Amino acid sequence: MHYNLAQLLTEPTGSTRDYDVDGSFTGPENGSGQAQGWVRVIRTHQGVLVRAKLETQVKLTCSRCVSEFEYRPVLAMEEESFATVDLVTGKKTDPPEEAEGVIHLDGQHILDMSEVLRQYVITEVPIKPLCREECLGLCQECGANLNEEKCKCTATPIDPRWESLADLLTEKQE
Ligand SMILES: [Zn+2]
Numbered sequence: 001m002h003y004n005l006a007q008l009l010t011e012p013t014g015s016t017r018d019y020d021v022d023g024s025f026t027g028p029e030n031g032s033g034q035a036q037g038w039v040r041v042i043r044t045h046q047g048v049l050v051r052a053k054l055e056t057q058v059k060l061t062c063s064r065c066v067s068e069f070e071y072r073p074v075l076a077m078e079e080e081s082f083a084t085v086d087l088v089t090g091k092k093t094d095p096p097e098e099a100e101g102v103i104h105l106d107g108q109h110i111l112d113m114s115e116v117l118r119q120y121v122i123t124e125v126p127i128k129p130l131c132r133e134e135c136l137g138l139c140q141e142c143g144a145n146l147n148e149e150k151c152k153c154t155a156t157p158i159d160p161r162w163e164s165l166a167d168l169l170t171e172k173q174e
């Protein structure tokens with residue numbers, strides 16, 4: 001997911017490049033992430049505008065049951081990046097003050113989308129990730145994953161959600 005924009009940067013403002021993305025990047029927790037979608041790069045006065053729509057899949061660890069699960073954020077981005085080296089003079093250029101995004105071209109004018117994705121996905125990840133909303137977590141006594149098994153530590157009370165269902169069933173039988 002490295003795109004060389006040196007040629008594009010010599011072209012007039014408004015010139016574009018389109019890239020299909022289907023690749024991997026370093027996800028949160030240093031696992032492997034996957035991304036599919038498109039990237040469009042448009043030449044601007046001082047650099048390039050990067051637009052992208054990407055479906056991503058990364059592995060996260062559930063904060064309740066500690067099992068690994070797949071998290072699939074969809075990223076839409078539109079961000080201007082400023083060239084760090086002037087193409088004509090080869091001198092370093094100072095990006096404008098307001099440039100504080102995560103997209104930076106290196107001295108070879110390479111757009112590293114895997115690095116951009118890594119940073120975007122970090123901002124999408126919940127502070128306490130859950131494998132599912134109603135994750136039951138681990139038993140505090142024996143550490144059993146209560147999503148997968150019922151441990152025998154305590155007699156589990158009937159889940160209130162099932163009580164009303166039980167009522168319904170008895171009504172039907174009458
Ligand atoms: Zn969980």
Ligand SMILES: [Zn+2]
Nearest residue numbers: 139142151153
């Ligand atoms: Zn237990």
